[in-house]
Amino acid sequence: MARTKTTIPTLTWISFYHMLLLSFSVTVQLIPGHEPFKAIPIYQLLLAQATCFEIFFVLAFLRAVPNRDTELEFEFFSLMLGNMIMASLMAGMVDYIMAVFAFTFWFVAIMIGTYLFMSQPDQAANSATVLVNRLKDETNALLKTVDDLDKWYANP
Structure with missing residues (x-):
């Protein structure tokens, strides 16, 4: 408690x-x-x-x-x-x-x-790690979307 x-x-x-x-x-x-x-x-x-x-x-x-x-x-x-x-x-x-x-x-x-x-214990560091991981996931999703669009426009 x-x-x-x-x-x-x-x-x-x-x-x-x-x-x-x-x-x-x-x-x-x-x-x-x-x-x-x-x-x-x-x-x-x-x-x-x-x-x-x-x-x-x-x-x-x-x-x-x-x-x-x-x-x-x-x-x-x-x-x-x-x-x-x-x-x-x-x-x-x-x-x-x-x-x-x-x-x-x-x-x-x-x-x-x-x-x-x-x-x-530093709670802010843990939340910063969560934020960085979320930012990486969003960046990877955006890069995947850009790659998919690039493939779609390359092969009409």
């Missing part, structure tokens, strides 16, 4: 919520008035929460690698690249180590996603 893939609009919404959760971490870090969140155990929990959300969103994207015959690879990998860039920049506003972690994690995820995408 084929598994149901997440659609590009759904991944776009997931990306929006990803940025929304990261913006919460940035808000706590940079905007005054959030000092209670900066207490050591709570701050550590916020960093752990941001890390867990990064892992969650990367796994959600890796679960949704499109099939090769859907022609959605550009949109999918553009969303992944955009999430990598924005997550790295926003994590850099919170903590330098988080920025390095986010960039590395998303980069590895893009490589894994590329491998998963490229390792799928």
